Amino acid sequence: MIQQAFISGQIGKVIYTEDDRHFLLTVEHLEKPVECRPMDLSLFFNYGAEFTTLSGAQLDLAQLKAQLIARRQAYRALTLTISGLDAELDHECRRAAIETAESLLRDGPTHQFVRARMLARPLPAEADIEIARDIAIRSDATSVGLLYQHLLDSEQAISLVYETWLEAAPGYFASPEEQAESESMLLDLGVFAEIALALTRGDVTALSSIIITYGRRPEINSKSRQGALILNDLRTRLAAKWGMSKIQSGGNKRGRGAGVEPERIAEGDDPVHGILAEFRHRREHPRSRTLRADEAKEKVDHQIEAIRKHIRRGNINRAGTFLRDLINFHVEHSKREHLGMSLCALAKVAIDTSAFELAEKMVHYALMLGIDDIVISTTQAQTFKAMGRFDEALAVYQETMTRFSSNRIVRTGYASVLMLMNRFSDVRALLSETPLSSKDDWIDYHIIAMSFLKSGNIDEAIRRFAHGLENNPWLTNKNHFATALALANIKKKQYAEVLEALPTNVIGLDIFQRQTRLALIGHSQAALGRKEEAVQTLAELEQAVNPRIINLKEAIARRYELTRQDRTTLSPAEQVALETVIDDEEFFLAMAA
Amino acid sequence: MRKPAPSEFDKDRRGVGGTVFGSYADEIRYAALSLDGSGPHSYGPYAMKFRDIAIRSRATTMEINSYDFVRKYDLKPGNRPPPGRIASWDNRHKLAVAKLAEHLTPQIIETDFPSLLLSSAGNRATDDFIEVHIYGTFDLNAIESVKGISTSGSRDERDLLRMVKQHLSNAGKAWIEG
Numbered sequence: 001m002i003q004q005a006f007i008s009g010q011i012g013k014v015i016y017t018e019d020d021r022h023f024l025l026t027v028e029h030l031e032k033p034v035e036c037r038p039m040d041l042s043l044f045f046n047y048g049a050e051f052t053t054l055s056g057a058q059l060d061l062a063q064l065k066a067q068l069i070a071r072r073q074a075y076r077a078l079t080l081t082i083s084g085l086d087a088e089l090d091h092e093c094r095r096a097a098i099e100t101a102e103s104l105l106r107d108g109p110t111h112q113f114v115r116a117r118m119l120a121r122p123l124p125a126e127a128d129i130e131i132a133r134d135i136a137i138r139s140d141a142t143s144v145g146l147l148y149q150h151l152l153d154s155e156q157a158i159s160l161v162y163e164t165w166l167e168a169a170p171g172y173f174a175s176p177e178e179q180a181e182s183e184s185m186l187l188d189l190g191v192f193a194e195i196a197l198a199l200t201r202g203d204v205t206a207l208s209s210i211i212i213t214y215g216r217r218p219e220i221n222s223k224s225r226q227g228a229l230i231l232n233d234l235r236t237r238l239a240a241k242w243g244m245s246k247i248q249s250g251g252n253k254r255g256r257g258a259g260v261e262p263e264r265i266a267e268g269d270d271p272v273h274g275i276l277a278e279f280r281h282r283r284e285h286p287r288s289r290t291l292r293a294d295e296a297k298e299k300v301d302h303q304i305e306a307i308r309k310h311i312r313r314g315n316i317n318r319a320g321t322f323l324r325d326l327i328n329f330h331v332e333h334s335k336r337e338h339l340g341m342s343l344c345a346l347a348k349v350a351i352d353t354s355a356f357e358l359a360e361k362m363v364h365y366a367l368m369l370g371i372d373d374i375v376i377s378t379t380q381a382q383t384f385k386a387m388g389r390f391d392e393a394l395a396v397y398q399e400t401m402t403r404f405s406s407n408r409i410v411r412t413g414y415a416s417v418l419m420l421m422n423r424f425s426d427v428r429a430l431l432s433e434t435p436l437s438s439k440d441d442w443i444d445y446h447i448i449a450m451s452f453l454k455s456g457n458i459d460e461a462i463r464r465f466a467h468g469l470e471n472n473p474w475l476t477n478k479n480h481f482a483t484a485l486a487l488a489n490i491k492k493k494q495y496a497e498v499l500e501a502l503p504t505n506v507i508g509l510d511i512f513q514r515q516t517r518l519a520l521i522g523h524s525q526a527a528l529g530r531k532e533e534a535v536q537t538l539a540e541l542e543q544a545v546n547p548r549i550i551n552l553k554e555a556i557a558r559r560y561e562l563t564r565q566d567r568t569t570l571s572p573a574e575q576v577a578l579e580t581v582i583d584d585e586e587f588f589l590a591m592a593a
Numbered sequence: 594m595r596k597p598a599p600s601e602f603d604k605d606r607r608g609v610g611g612t613v614f615g616s617y618a619d620e621i622r623y624a625a626l627s628l629d630g631s632g633p634h635s636y637g638p639y640a641m642k643f644r645d646i647a648i649r650s651r652a653t654t655m656e657i658n659s660y661d662f663v664r665k666y667d668l669k670p671g672n673r674p675p676p677g678r679i680a681s682w683d684n685r686h687k688l689a690v691a692k693l694a695e696h697l698t699p700q701i702i703e704t705d706f707p708s709l710l711l712s713s714a715g716n717r718a719t720d721d722f723i724e725v726h727i728y729g730t731f732d733l734n735a736i737e738s739v740k741g742i743s744t745s746g747s748r749d750e751r752d753l754l755r756m757v758k759q760h761l762s763n764a765g766k767a768w769i770e771g
Contacts, residue, residue, distance in 0.1 A: 028638065034717060037660040038610045039623035039636060039724075046622060046730075076749045083756050088763055093755055100752045574747055 002059040008044065008051035009071025014064050015044055027072050030065050030576045069580050074113040077104035081114050081144055084135065087128035095135050102141035106354050106547045109388030111143060112190060118147055119193035122159040127151075142314045146357045150197065157199035161192050164237050172230045182230075189214060190389070191231070199238065201273075211235045272327055276368045279331050279339070296333045303329065304342055308349050312545045316358055327365070336369045344379040351386045354547045359383045374404050378413055385417050393417045408440040415447050416591060424451045442472040446480055450591055453488050462488045479509055486520045487590045495524035515544050516589040519552050523582065526560035535562050552585035609663050612670045613655075617728070624725040626654060626685060628706055630740040630769050633713040633720050639741035643727075647735035651728040652682040656692050658724045682725075689723060738767035 005016035012027035015036060022036035024044075034040075044051070054064075080101035084094050105111045123129070129151050136145030151158075165183070173179035186192060191214050198207040211231045303326045310319035323346070330339035343366040350359035363383050366376045377400040384393035397414035404410055411430065418426045428451060431444040449464035465485035469478055486502045489495070504517045518540050525534035534556070541553045557563055559578040561570070570578070610618035624643065625633055632640030655662055656678040662668065666675050680688035689710060690697075696709055711722040739761060743754040758768045 026637075034635075037658065037717070038613075038618075038621075039658070039660075041610070042621060042623045043636065046619070076753070080749060080752060083752075086756070089756055089759050093752075093759055096752050097756060100749050104749065571746070577747070 002061065002064070003055065005054040005059055005064055006044065006051045007054060007064065007067055007071060008049045009068070009073075009075040010051075011044070011047075011049045012068065012072045013044055014068050015040070016059070016064060025061075025064060025068065026573075027068060027577070028571065028573045030068070030573055033061070065576070066580060069577055070109065073104055073107065074110045077101050077110045078114045078117055080104070081118060081147065084132045084144060084148070085123065085127040085129060087126060087131070091135070094132065095139055098132070098136050098141045098144050099139050102136075102139070102144050103551075105143040106551055107388075108354075108356070108386050111354070111356060112388045113188070115147060115150075116188055116190035116193045119150055119154060119158060119196050120162070120187045120190075121192075122155070122162055123151065140314050142316050142355060143357070146316065150357075154196045154200040157196040158192075160238065160241060161196045161199065161234075164234060164241065165192070168230060168233050168237055172233075186214075186231075195234070195238070207235060207238075272324060272365060273368070275327060275331055276365060279336060280368065280370045296329075299329065300326065300334070300338070300342060304346060307346055311346070311349050311355055311358065312353055314353070314355075316355060319355075319358065323362070336371055337373065340366045340369050340371045340373055340376055344375050347379050347383060351383055352546055354386075356383065356387045359386070372403070374400060374407060374410065377403075378410060381413055381417070385413075385420070390417050390421050394421075408443075412440075412443060412447060415444075419447065419451055419454060419591070422454070424455045427451045436472070439474045439477060442468060442474065442477045443480075445472075446477065446484065447591075450484060450587075453484070453491065454587060458488055458491050462492070479513055483513065483517055483520070484590050486517070486524075487586055490520060490523060490527075490586070493527070495527045498524040499528075512546065512549075512592075515541055515546070515549050516586075516592075519549060519556065519589070520586065522553070523556050523586070526556055526562060531560065531562055534560065538562070548585050548589055552582060552589065555581040555585065609660055612663050612668055612672075613659050613674070614726070615670070620728055622727045622729075622731070623659075624652075624727060625711055626689065626723040626725055627711050630738055631707065631711060631713075631771075632740070633711065633717075633722055634715040635713060635717045635720055639739060641739050642737045643731070643735055644737045647731060648725075648727050649682045653679055653726050654682065654685045654688050655679050655724045655726065656688060658720070658722065659726075662724075685723070685725075692723065733764055733766075736766055738769050740769040740771060743768070743770060 001018065003017045003020075005014055007014045014025040016023055016025065016033075022041075023033040024036050024040045025033045054067075080097040083089060084098040084101065086094065089097070101114075105114060129148055133145055133148035133152065136142075136148055169179050169183065173182065191210065194210045194214075195207060198210055211234075214231060303322060307319050307322045307326065310316070310322060326342060327339065330342065343362045347359040347362040347366070350356070350362065360383055363376070363380045367380065369376075377396060381393045381396040381400065384390070384396060394414065394417050397410060397417060400410050401407070401414060415427045415430050418424075418430065428448055431448055436442055436445055445464065445468055449461050449468065452458075452464065453461035462485065465481050465488055468481040469485060472478060472481065482502060486498045489497045489501075498520060502517055502521060504514050504521065509517070518537055522534045522537035522541075525531075525537055538553050538557060541549060544550055544553070555578050559570070559575065559582060610621060614621050627640070627642070630640060630642045655674075657665070662674070662678070666678070668674065677691055678688075693709055701709070713720045713722065739757070741754070743751065743758060745751075746754075761768050
């Protein structure tokens with residue numbers, strides 16, 4: 001049994017203790033842990049690498065490998081994002097770093113990690129943010145570009161948060177080590193980043209809710225840590241120093257680069273806030289005097305479609321401009337509830353394309369409308385979930401379940417987050433298995449079966465998927481069961497059965513489900529060595545816009561060396577890393593399909 | 594800031610190191626003697642070469658790696674290592690000759706020397722090298738060059754190496770491909 005482990009994503013190594021012996025696991029040799037030697041310990045502990053200590057009965061080698069790969073990716077993305085700011089590197093090198101960082105940031109938890117780190121500490125004066133942002137914009141690296149824009153907009157706030165923390169913290173901790181440990185935890189949770197962004201927006205409500213949300217978290221509120229108290233102190237000090245009403249976005253020292261439209265994500269000067277606040281407090285809303293209801297709807301649909309297209313193409317600036325027009329139009333001709341639904345629909349598009357910042361912004365706007373609507377709450381939870389902020393997603397779902405206790409969709413969403421956190425027994429406890437009478441009952445049954453798949457009990461998962469496929473009477477559910485059954489067969493390396501039993505031209509199969517199936521089929525063909533067929537199948541995904549589909553397709557092509565440029569010999573570590581990506585994406589897609 | 598390792602593990606990890614170095618085991622950085630800038634591949638794909646001036650006054654050398662050394666000579670805490678098996682940095686050549694003399698035949702040529710001194714095919718059981726122990730920390734100024742392969746690996750790995758090479762070049766350090 002593994003008793004304790006030290007994991008460092010920064011250097012791609014784990015040292016763990018098993019039966020009182022110490023072993024080393026590296027990203028380069030994931031399949032071959034070796035017994036630690038003095039040099040290993042020295043290289044791990046004595047060179048200043050960041051590491052985390054893990055302990056508990058749940059530790060096993062498979063879990064450590066998965067964590068190592070995920071953390072390695074997160075640190076790589078961070079290093080590359082920082083390198084984009086490095087003026088000592090040549091332009092081509094910075095561009096390559098930014099583009100690679102962008103591809104790594106498609107992963108929600110990686111994005112969350114990098115965002116939390118980047119927005120938590122002031123950058124040195126040499127950091128070349130404007131040029132980095134311009135390179136990102138020209139390279140269509142939307143996520144990295146938005147992060148750099150946040151850095152520009154929030155520079156003053158980031159410095160203030162850090163300075164205020166340094167002033168306040170020593171009074172709460174017995175030793176510098178204890179302070180450093182708490183600081184590191186708050187930093188990785190994203191607390192400093194969120195506070196800095198709220199300050200930049202001048203958003204008092206958001207600042208307070210951040211303090212409340214994080215202050216309730218058990219790791220912050222434990223006896224040994226003074227998190228909740230210090231967060232409140234931090235808020236008081238910041239409010240006094242900053243003067244919330246005087247907060248101006250753009251109060252940065254560097255100014256903005258010329259010739260590039262600034263991203264209006266951090267918005268202390270966001271005119272939409274004022275418009276929405278007024279809209280929220282409007283007592284009556286007269287019908288539009290200039291447009292009939294169907295004309296207004298047609299206009300809104302047209303605007304939504306345009307925004308959707310821009311989001312999918314990664315034109316976030318343009319999407320933002322159209323979004324402001326849409327909001328203005330709703331305010332002029334429609335109701336708050338309608339605007340709330342439009343924003344949620346668009347937030348879901350943004351989530352699907354990994355434009356998380358934009359999704360968060362739209363949810364924020366929807367929340368500002370002050371409507372008690374379950375769709376807004378679930379969209380907020382889905383945004384957190386997609387960004388890998390599982391604790392926050394759970395908190396929102398929990399709160400929504402309290403208000404809408406009988407809603408099955410909320411409960412299902414809650415279960416899906418538990419699943420991603422590997423809390424399988426909680427998933428099974430939450431969802432009922434009997435009687436299987438309604439469509440929702442069968443959806444619960446499907447999720448429980450997925451929990452068996454994720455926890456490695458593949459035979460039980462297959463039994464349940466087959467049962468669902470055969471016995472549930474709803475066509476859309478049948479499609480979900482068939483896709484999941486195919487995935488379970490892939491896990492058992494029964495690839496031929498996937499090809500035999502997974503049609504892609506079924507009635508009721510939407511484009512997203514069809515693309516998921518094509519990816520599973522392509523994977524199976526590739527694994528069987530039928531590479532030409534696999535290439536043809538995956539070519540049908542050329543038009544896919546969902547980053548997870550794109551990511552999966554690329555990972556399959558690389559893992560099975562399907563294209564000429566992929567035909568370089570992969571190291572075992574690269575193979576394992578690609579297989580992990582494939583596993584994760586296929587599971588996520590099968591859950592969503 | 595590095596989080597301190599739990600004391601129990603600290604105590605334990607001093608096992609082999611503590612036997613050889615006693616209470617200052619945690620201050621020791623490990624390296625290997627090399628003629629061509631290569632390192633033992635089983636510890637990682639890249640190797641840094643130290644500048645002589647940066648370590649000469651604080652380095653010692655050991656006939657084989659300390660893990661095997663403790664077992665081979667059944668070394669216990671407080672025991673002195675057997676004579677002729679360790680040497681100061683300035684006497685490392687004597688240790689190398691003492692260790693490798695039997696391999697020095699008339700047939701051997703100069704290009705054989707690097708692999709004779711450090712032999713590593715990525716398997717720790719068969720790796721053979723003279724281990725170097727450096728007391729204390731070091732920074733970029735202590736590095737002379739870095740060796741490794743920068744043209745293979747994943748995309749992010751290659752990007753990272755490209756940046757490392759530029760930084761090394763800016764700092765006047767060499768990158769040795771291979």
